[in-house]
Amino acid sequence: MSDPVSGMDARTGSAGVTPSAGPPPAIELKDINKSFGPVRANKNVDLFVRAGTIHGVVGENGAGKSTLMSILYGFYEADRGEIFVAGEKVRIDSSQAAIKAGIGMVHQHFMLVNTFTVLENVMLGAESGALIRESAAAATSKLKQLADNYGLHVDINGITGELPVGDQQRVEILKALYRGARVLILDEPTGVLTPQETDQLFEILKALKDEGVTVVLITHKLREIMEVTDYVSVMRHGEMVAHRTTSQTSKEELAELMVGRKVIDNVSKKAENFGEASLVVERLSIISGQGVALVDDVSFQVRAGEIVGIAGVSGNGQSQLLEALSGIRPIDKGRIVLNGREITPEHPGDPSEVRELKVAHVPEDRHRMGLVTSFQAKESVVLGYHRLPRYNPGILLDQQVIGDECVRLMDDFDVRPRQPEIKSANMSGGNQQKLILAREIDKAPEVLLVGQPTRGVDIGAIEFIHDQLLALRDGGCAILMVSVEIEEIMKLSDRILVMYDGRIVSNIDRQDADVNTLGLMMANAHEGAIRRRGGQ
Amino acid sequence: MKGQYDGAGDNDVSNGTKPLPRWIDIGLIPVINVCIALLVSGLVIMVIGEDPWEAVKIMIHGALGYEEGIGYTLYYTTNFIFTGLAVAVAFHAGLFNIGGEGQAYIGGLGVGLAILLFDTSLPAFLLIPLAILAAALFGGIYAAIPAYLQAYRGSHIVITTIMFNFIASAIMVYLMVNVLIKPGQQSPESREFSEAGQIPFIHEVFDWVGIEITHTPLNLTIVWAVICCVALWFFIWRSKWGYEIRAVGFNETASMYAGVKPARVIMLSMIISGALAGMVGLNEIMGVQHRLLLNFTAGYGFTGIAVSLMGRNHPFGIVLASLLFGVLYQGGGELAFDMPTITREMVVAIQGFVILFSGALAYMITPWMTRLYNRMQGSGPAPVEAES
Numbered sequence: 001m002s003d004p005v006s007g008m009d010a011r012t013g014s015a016g017v018t019p020s021a022g023p024p025p026a027i028e029l030k031d032i033n034k035s036f037g038p039v040r041a042n043k044n045v046d047l048f049v050r051a052g053t054i055h056g057v058v059g060e061n062g063a064g065k066s067t068l069m070s071i072l073y074g075f076y077e078a079d080r081g082e083i084f085v086a087g088e089k090v091r092i093d094s095s096q097a098a099i100k101a102g103i104g105m106v107h108q109h110f111m112l113v114n115t116f117t118v119l120e121n122v123m124l125g126a127e128s129g130a131l132i133r134e135s136a137a138a139a140t141s142k143l144k145q146l147a148d149n150y151g152l153h154v155d156i157n158g159i160t161g162e163l164p165v166g167d168q169q170r171v172e173i174l175k176a177l178y179r180g181a182r183v184l185i186l187d188e189p190t191g192v193l194t195p196q197e198t199d200q201l202f203e204i205l206k207a208l209k210d211e212g213v214t215v216v217l218i219t220h221k222l223r224e225i226m227e228v229t230d231y232v233s234v235m236r237h238g239e240m241v242a243h244r245t246t247s248q249t250s251k252e253e254l255a256e257l258m259v260g261r262k263v264i265d266n267v268s269k270k271a272e273n274f275g276e277a278s279l280v281v282e283r284l285s286i287i288s289g290q291g292v293a294l295v296d297d298v299s300f301q302v303r304a305g306e307i308v309g310i311a312g313v314s315g316n317g318q319s320q321l322l323e324a325l326s327g328i329r330p331i332d333k334g335r336i337v338l339n340g341r342e343i344t345p346e347h348p349g350d351p352s353e354v355r356e357l358k359v360a361h362v363p364e365d366r367h368r369m370g371l372v373t374s375f376q377a378k379e380s381v382v383l384g385y386h387r388l389p390r391y392n393p394g395i396l397l398d399q400q401v402i403g404d405e406c407v408r409l410m411d412d413f414d415v416r417p418r419q420p421e422i423k424s425a426n427m428s429g430g431n432q433q434k435l436i437l438a439r440e441i442d443k444a445p446e447v448l449l450v451g452q453p454t455r456g457v458d459i460g461a462i463e464f465i466h467d468q469l470l471a472l473r474d475g476g477c478a479i480l481m482v483s484v485e486i487e488e489i490m491k492l493s494d495r496i497l498v499m500y501d502g503r504i505v506s507n508i509d510r511q512d513a514d515v516n517t518l519g520l521m522m523a524n525a526h527e528g529a530i531r532r533r534g535g536q
Numbered sequence: 537m538k539g540q541y542d543g544a545g546d547n548d549v550s551n552g553t554k555p556l557p558r559w560i561d562i563g564l565i566p567v568i569n570v571c572i573a574l575l576v577s578g579l580v581i582m583v584i585g586e587d588p589w590e591a592v593k594i595m596i597h598g599a600l601g602y603e604e605g606i607g608y609t610l611y612y613t614t615n616f617i618f619t620g621l622a623v624a625v626a627f628h629a630g631l632f633n634i635g636g637e638g639q640a641y642i643g644g645l646g647v648g649l650a651i652l653l654f655d656t657s658l659p660a661f662l663l664i665p666l667a668i669l670a671a672a673l674f675g676g677i678y679a680a681i682p683a684y685l686q687a688y689r690g691s692h693i694v695i696t697t698i699m700f701n702f703i704a705s706a707i708m709v710y711l712m713v714n715v716l717i718k719p720g721q722q723s724p725e726s727r728e729f730s731e732a733g734q735i736p737f738i739h740e741v742f743d744w745v746g747i748e749i750t751h752t753p754l755n756l757t758i759v760w761a762v763i764c765c766v767a768l769w770f771f772i773w774r775s776k777w778g779y780e781i782r783a784v785g786f787n788e789t790a791s792m793y794a795g796v797k798p799a800r801v802i803m804l805s806m807i808i809s810g811a812l813a814g815m816v817g818l819n820e821i822m823g824v825q826h827r828l829l830l831n832f833t834a835g836y837g838f839t840g841i842a843v844s845l846m847g848r849n850h851p852f853g854i855v856l857a858s859l860l861f862g863v864l865y866q867g868g869g870e871l872a873f874d875m876p877t878i879t880r881e882m883v884v885a886i887q888g889f890v891i892l893f894s895g896a897l898a899y900m901i902t903p904w905m906t907r908l909y910n911r912m913q914g915s916g917p918a919p920v921e922a923e924s
Contacts, residue, residue, distance in 0.1 A: 328792055352795030361793070369793045374786040379779065384794035386776050396774045 025087060026051040026183050026214035027072065027103075032081035034067055041067040042078070043238045049183070049231075051086070054205055054215040056225040056246070059235035060258055060458035065218050068235070069185050072216075073105045074098040085183070104176025105185045110168050114161030118171050119143070121160050122178050139178070146177050150207045165313075166197035173204065177213075184208065185216045190224060191455075194313050195486065195519040202228045220258075220458065222251045234258055259460055270474050272494060275304030278447045278478035279325070279359075284334035286320050286502075294320040296502035297334070302478040304446070307469065309493030310482045313522050317502035318482040319364055322451050325480070326361040327354035339446060355384060357447075360440035364451030364482060366429075370436045373425035377415075378406035380424045381439050409438035414464065430461035437465060441472060448472060451482040466492060486515050486522075498522060556902070556909055562848045566894055568901060569846070570860065573893040577886040586877055598870025599863040605870065607738065607752025613855075613862035614754075614819050617761040619840025620847055620854035621768055622813035627849045628772055629805035630785035635682060635697025636813040637837025638704030639675040643814020645708060646674025647821045648716070648828030652726060655733030663732055667822050668760070668815070675814020676807040678704065683806030687799035693806075701837070712830050726828035735823040755823035757815070764812060765851040771808075781805050813837060842895030857894075864890055 027049040034042040041064045049055045059065045071078045074092040083090055085101045092098050098105070112121050119139060127135040140156065147153050154163070154170050163171070169189060176184055186205075190198045205215050205228060217229060225232050226246060234242040234257040242257045279302040286295040295317045302308045310318055323329035325336060327349030336343040339357045343349040354361075363369040371380035382391055382402055391397055406420035413434045415427075424432060433454070440448065453469060454462040469492060473479055483489050489496055496513050498506040498521045506521050556565075578588035599609045619636045626633035633639075650670035654663060682696035712724035738754045772778035783791035784801040791798060820832040843861055847853030868883035893900070 326793070327795075350795065351793060355795065363793060368787070369789050372783055372787045372790050375782070382779075383783070383790065386779050386794070392776055396770060397776055397779060399774070 023050040023052055025049060025084065026053075027216070028084035028087075029068070029072065030082045030084070032068065032071060032078045032083075034064075034071060034076060034078050041238050042071070045081070045235070045238075045240045047233055047240065048243070049214060049216060051214050052209060052212045053230040054209055054217060054228055056217045056219065056229035056232040057235065058218075058220060058222065058225055058232060058254060058258055060220060060460065063235040063258070063458075064238040065235050066187060067238075069105070069187060069216070069218055072098065073103060073185060099179050099181070102180060102182040103185065104173075104179060104181025104183065106169065106172040106176060106187065106189060108188045108191060110172055112160050112168060112171060114159075116160055117157050118154050118160055118163070118174075119156045121171055122156075122175050126179055142178060143174060146174060149211055150177070151204055152177075164197075165192045166194075166200060169193070169201065170204070173208075181213070183214045183216065185218070187218045188220070189217070190219065190221060192314070194522050195515075198224070222254050225254065226251055236260055255459065269470060273305045273474075273476075274494075275476060277301040277303050278339060279480060280337040281325070282335050282337075284321075284324065284336060285332050286317075286324055286329065287332045293502050295324065298502075298504050299334075300497060300504060300507060302447070302480050304478050305473055305476045306494045307473050307479040307481055307492050308495045308497060309489040310480070310497045310499055311486060311489045311518055311522060312482075312484070312499035314484050316499045318451070318499055320502075321499075322361070322364065322449055322480075322482055324349075325354075325449050326359070326363075327351040351384065352387070355443075358443070358445050359447040359449065360443055360445035362433075362436055362440050362448070362450040362453065364455070366432050366436055371424045371432060373423070375424050376420065377410070377422050377424055377427065377435060378402050378420035381406045381409060381420075381435060383439070385439070385443070409435070409442055412442075413438035413468070428458075429456035430458045433457050433465065434461060437468060441468060445472075445477055448477050448479045450479065452485075453481060453483065454485065454488060486518055489518070490515060556906055560905060560909065561902075562850070562853055565901060565905060566846050566848075566853075566857070566898075568905075569894040569898065570890060572901075573886075573889040576893075577889050580882075580885065581878065584877055584882070586875055591871055591875060591878065594874050595867030595871050596863070597867075598874070599867035603750040604752055605866055607750060607754040608869075609859070609862040609866040610758055611752060611754040611819070611824070611862075612865040613858045614758045614761045614823075615816050615836040616839060616843045616858035616861045617765060617855060618812050618815040618819070619836050620843030620858055621764060621851065622809045622837075623840045623844035624847070624849040624851070624854060625768060625772065625781070625812065626805050626809040627844060628778075628785045629781045629801055630788070631683075631686070631802060631805060631809075632694050633679065633697055633806065633809045633813075634694055634841065635679060635700045635810075635837070636840045637833050637835065638697070638701035639678050639810040639813035640816035640833045640837045641701075641704040641708055642678040642817075643671040643675030643810070644817025644821045644832055645711070645828070646670035646814060647817040648726060651729050651733035651822060652716070652828070655730040658732065660732040660734075664735060664822075667733075667818055671814035671818045672811035673814075675817070676811040679806045679810025679813070680803060683803050686806075687802040693802075708830060712828065716828055724830055729822070729826045733822065734826050735818070737823075753824040755819070757819040757823045760815070760818070762855075764815065765855055768812075769851045777804065813840070839891065842891040845898045846894040861887075861890070 025048055027047065029045060029047040032042050032045040033040070045064070045068055047057070047068070057065050057068070067076065070076050072083065072092065074095045074097050077093050083092055085103070090097070090101050092101060113124065116124065119136060122143060123135055123139045128138050129135055143156055152170050152174055154167050154174065160168060160171060169192075173184065189201060193201060205217070208215055217224070219225060229246045232244050232246050232249065232254065233240055234244070234254060236258060244254070281301065282299050284295055284298045285293055288294050298321065300308065310321070312318055320329060324331050325338075327343070328351055330348045331343065331345055333345065336349070338354060338359050341357050367373055371383060375383070385391070386397065391402055403420045407418065409415070410418045410420070415431050415434045415438065427435070437453070450469070453465050457465065466488075469479060469481070481489070481492060490510070490513065493510050496506070496508055496510060496518065497504045498518060500522065574592070578592075581588040581591050597605070599605050619640065622636050622639065623633055647667045647670050650666050651663060654666065658666065678700065682691070682693055682700055685691040685696050686693040709724070712726070716726045717724050718727040735755045735757055737751065738756065738758075739749050739751050741756065742749050772781065780791065780796045780801050781804070783794060783796055784798045788798050791801070816833060816836050821828060825832060839861055843854055843857045846857040846860070847855070864887050868887055871878055872880045872883045
């Protein structure tokens with residue numbers, strides 16, 4: 001574990017961080033400590049970011065990356081430690097102070113007013129005078145200049161909410177640059193992008209680098225680190241465990257550093273053993289209140305023992321499809337057959353009834369739907385099953401039975417911390433997801449609907465969740481999986497559907513699929529979407 | 537996807553502060569709120585030239601210093617418990633029931649009608665459950681109408697329940713003046729209930745075992761109030777119905793995913809809410825007045841909102857908050873009596889301050905307390921995941 005940059009492991013002390021050669025520092029963090037109550041989110045963290053480079057910070061969820069960046073951007077103040085910007089010690093106690101120091105941040109979830117134009121969003125909070133007209137004129141010319149310099153082209157008079165996600169992200173970058181950022185922090189920027197949009201983003205980041213802007217890229221995707229960064233720092237359990245020069249490291253080494261052990265990611269999928277179709281969808285349509293077809297004439301089936309993966313940029317009807325299949329949303333045309341029960345517009349489904357048909361559902365959005373964040377873990381663990389007789393021996397819910405079952409599921413699915421009384425919101429994303437999977441898989445479903453099984457989940461948990469899904473498949477469950485992660489689709493699916501604009505535009509065997517074609521199908525669809533909106 | 541925090545970027549760093557521990561949130565902050573209210577009240581009393589310290593002493597003595605005061609305080613407390621619970625149960629379903637006043641009024645009508653019809657034919661041990669049932673039924677049905685409009689027609693429950701207070705008031709005036717008035721008298725009141733139609737006073741209960749205490753309006757309804765508190769706790773936190781109510785209140789989408797029908801939950805929680813508010817009628821009509829009359833709700837329904845907020849929608853907190861408001865009502869009355877410069881209106885103003893600071897502004901000092909607490913603790917949320 002020696003550091004190729006300094007010849008020392010970062011853990012051995014701050015001396016190991018400062019390189020003897022290379023460009024001068026843009027940002028230097030020394031001995032940063034931050035505790036949240038008993039939890040030490042950052043322990044003696046050092047970080048040295050060279051000016052004009054792209055510096056990756058990787059780590060699992062909960063490793064302390066976001067805490068560190070929040071300290072740098074002034075959301076938190078460190079309990080101890082020093083921050084140097086361009087060699088000078090600064091105190092950053094608010095995001096205004098960070099902006100003043102030339103630090104800009106692009107958040108994972110955009111901080112944009114959707115009804116404003118791009119120009120208005122960029123100006124918001126940075127108007128040059130009392131009159132909007134004058135500010136707008138000044139901002140327009142400055143934005144033009146920025147766009148030309150960095151290839152950041154966005155229709156500045158477009159309504160932000162109507163822009164594709166990739167463009168919205170560019171607006172965020174423009175906002176930061178407009179405020180004079182020389183250091184740009186991007187927090188998990190590719191989570192919402194297609195592969196093609198990701199490539200475009202990386203082009204922009206490289207252009208920024210060429211112009212001398214320093215980029216700090218926070219991610220848990222190692223492919224991106226390898227592709228775009230110059231240096232990379234690895235965090236684990238709140239500590240900075242290694243610094244590497246990207247060209248001298250590998251995905252495997254970084255993964256091992258992140259997780260603290262070797263990661264085996266070559267899934268051995270058992271041979272196909274498909275049975276009868278457990279889930280049949282025929283000419284299904286769902287029409288929105290405005291008369292738009294959210295799901296448009298969709299037909300497919302999922303057989304027992306088969307994983308069907310639905311790929312696609314999010315927002316192309318996958319969510320509505322899952323909601324319809326699980327009985328939450330009524331359908332407008334066509335029919336769904338679940339284990340022999342027919343759901344039609346005339347005979348709508350009901351989530352409780354669908355559950356009784358041995359159909360389990362792991363929703364795409366665990367915060368909005370999969371659990372109640374204010375509930376205790378043991379309360380969330382019976383969500384949807386709280387009416388089962390075994391929980392209701394009399395008129396009251398049996399706390400003992402529910403608590404015991406929660407502990408058992410937490411044991412089986414390695415959910416941490418093993419506290420049935422913990423508030424669901426206080427568990428990490430990965431543990432929340434494992435708890436939901438445990439709840440659904442434990443009911444031995446014959447059909448499993450699962451959306452974004454590993455969104456916001458750390459590497460260790462991803463492995464575990466994938467293994468669980470495959471085991472369920474081998475046990476003869478029919479699984480329909482919606483995911484925006486192409487790699488996940490490729491890894492798990494037996495058959496792959498691509499959804500675009502409510503329709504299924506491709507239905508192919510896993511053997512016939514490759515990442516590029518799939519990405520193109522999703523991205524072509526995406527370009528089509530831009531054309532339709534009249535942008536660019 | 538946008539706009540929801542998925543936890544994908546480590547911890548929930550969205551606000552950057554650690555939530556206050558429970559003892560501060562439901563213990564210290566309400567106490568501080570009341571202190572602020574008393575402080576402001578003290579200033580007002582000083583302005584009119586009286587000694588605030590003396591006023592506080594009179595209030596406390598008047599409410600808790602002697603038997604009669606205690607009796608009155610607990611009698612007021614009984615009403616506040618019912619209306620506080622009523623607001624709380626709706627609140628757990630995410631609903632703001634402003635209609636406690638009207639539901640209490642109509643609940644009292646139910647009690648009155650039941651007893652006027654049966655007090656000559658049924659014994660007391662049947663009349664009391666009958667009256668409880670009538671209070672629940674009338675209050676519940678009266679709350680069910682706005683609930684239906686909210687659940688199935690989308691009319692906002694705050695607006696409809698406010699309007700239903702006026703409707704209740706109009707109904708009662710009409711009925712009392714034209715229908716239920718005892719013939720041959722001027723004031724719009726019904727005939728007095730017979731002995732069987734009266735809930736025994738506490739001083740009567742003591743009398744049975746040979747202890748003599750001062751006569752006050754305090755009656756056995758307070759026991760029923762305590763039973764309701766315990767029952768409601770079990771209902772909300774230990775039954776599948778309460779589970780569904782809380783699920784809808786916290787996260788309606790997740791509750792729909794779980795197969796819960798939010799519309800039904802709205803109906804259920806509002807009917808229970810109205811039934812609890814209706815119990816004020818039990819205390820007032822059957823327990824104290826022994827006849828049906830106008831305006832017996834006297835604002836208890838509205839004060840219940842402050843009680844529930846202050847008690848953090850928890851039965852135990854509501855009992856404490858009800859006690860406080862009982863003290864304020866009773867002590868305030870004494871104050872107006874003992875200090876002539878402090879008029880009845882002045883006392884209402886003081887009560888108003890407490891409602892303002894612990895009801896409407898209940899969370900005003902929370903940010904400051906959070907900052908203070910974080911500074912003392914070393915700040916930040918407690919992401920349990922970081923240790924896993």
